[in-house]
Amino acid sequence: MTVGSIAVEEVLLLLKVGFLVLLYLFIWRVVRTASRDLRGVSQESMILAPQRVQEQKKRRRSGKAGPKPSGKLVVVTSPALRSGEEHAIATGPLLLGRDSENDVPLVRDEFTSGRHARIDPRGDGVWIEDAGSTNGTFVNGVRLTTPRRLSSGDVIRIGETDLRFER
């Protein structure tokens, strides 16, 4: 009986130690990869572009121009916008689509979707992505399936609107 119960105690102790060791090793592993992962994205933040808002505030107060935009969109042809009209791409993302709440609203272009495409200035250039539109977003005639980096002179087609990206 004594021998048996001692064995039971020892097995239980082994299980307990095994459980705890595995638990801490698992946590250690997740934390280690987490610190490695975070190094790669150090310039990103959870907070949505607070700098952009601060800059807007400053600009409103001082009446000065904002930071140098990372590019602009020039309207080539469109049923909704005047040809030659320019939309500056600042530091935050830009939404294009038929709804009036978009940053570049294309209200009268019937072939665009409510939220059609998203233009996103990042550290490594200006990216464009389709935002789940019905008729698709085209860059130089090629339909987007994945986000793509824009180069100066690229022509973006959204519905019946053509926009040229310029640095």
Add this chain to the structure above:
Amino acid sequence: MSYRNRELASLVVVGLMTGFGFASVYIARQDVVSASSLSYGIFFLCLYLAAHAVTRLTVPNADPYILPLGGLLTAIGVTEIYRINPQDALHQTIWIVIGVVAFALTLFLFRRDYRKLESYKYLCGLGAVGLLMLPALPVIGERINGARLWIHFGGFQIQPGEFAKILLIVFLAGYLREKREVLAQGRLKDLGPLLLIWGAAMLVLLETSDLGSALLYFGIFLAMTYVATGSKKYPIGGGVLFLLGSFAAYHLVGRVRERVTIWLHPWTNHFVYCSQTGKVNHLRQDCDSYQLVKSLYSIGNGHFGGTGFGKGTFTDTAGNPLIPYLKTDFIFSALAQELGLIGVAAFLLVYMVFALRGFRIGMIAEDGFSKLLAVGLTFGFVLQTFIIVGGVLRIIPLTGITLPFVSYGGSSIVANFVVLAGLLLVSDRAQARNA
């Protein structure tokens, strides 16, 4: 190693830990439980592998640790529930299976683009309010332990608040993405929505007498507003408003006052008013704060190393349970006794590491809606953990709310698996670009 292979390796480790846990309970309590307990370990490993197969199919680039961390918490919870009452563990296991099914369905439904949810944000908002109101309805609504949080539905008890939380986060993510520029400028007239939601949180507080949920919803709202605007005015201003509201509730609502008194003075050396008998004839630790005090003794009994799974003391010598609601609100004190300080420290670390992964998903997500969704889901998860663990440890007044993935309760399990699926969807989209 690819993301999914890392997930598989982690899940095997989690399966092994589950096996260790159930084996300890079985060996320590051979006289009470049967050898079938060992099959639980294998069953959970199979269940995790099934969930893993779904993630391989639907979200190949998603975060590799979210699912194993959720699985680990679920397994620790069900081991402890099994140790308290094997019959309850069976029910809990059924709910976990339903949770995994909900997890798989969410992933399948939204695998192409979850962002279409943004178009339905007002529907989600209305749905959340509707769900929150359900328990207040007669016939199906039910008041348990003073709080009105449950509905009856075909023999099941459902806590709609758990699902309302998710819908509310989806609504806030869509709404704040749209309005954040306006909110960030912080003009007085734009504070309307903030005051409205503060009012709603206070109404929920008064109507359901449930402090924990009010704090949870309001906290999620403030955190998401901060993320959306980057302006500290909102969390600070909102915190002050919440304190003012709580102060008023303390003076107006007897139940709130009672909770605060229990929190500050759980022990007395003279007879005080006892709400059960309605007379001044008990020490407080023998009446109103009985539950909290017994739970503190339970935690203390764990010492540094814990008693080990299956060897804690949860019943008196006659076999009556010592702590009411041990498997739901007080599961943390059961775990603290059996795992000890070293064990629960690791257990809380698991929640922290989960937060780390969740906030990282928020960091790498590209668009505002996804960022807000990831941060909202993660923050809701950890704030809920803080509210209940903080309550049990007497850091804040105790309010009954479930410990995510661990407490006994179907609604909570299913809702949290949906949260897991949501985080995986966001991280899959964010990481697809780099893969």
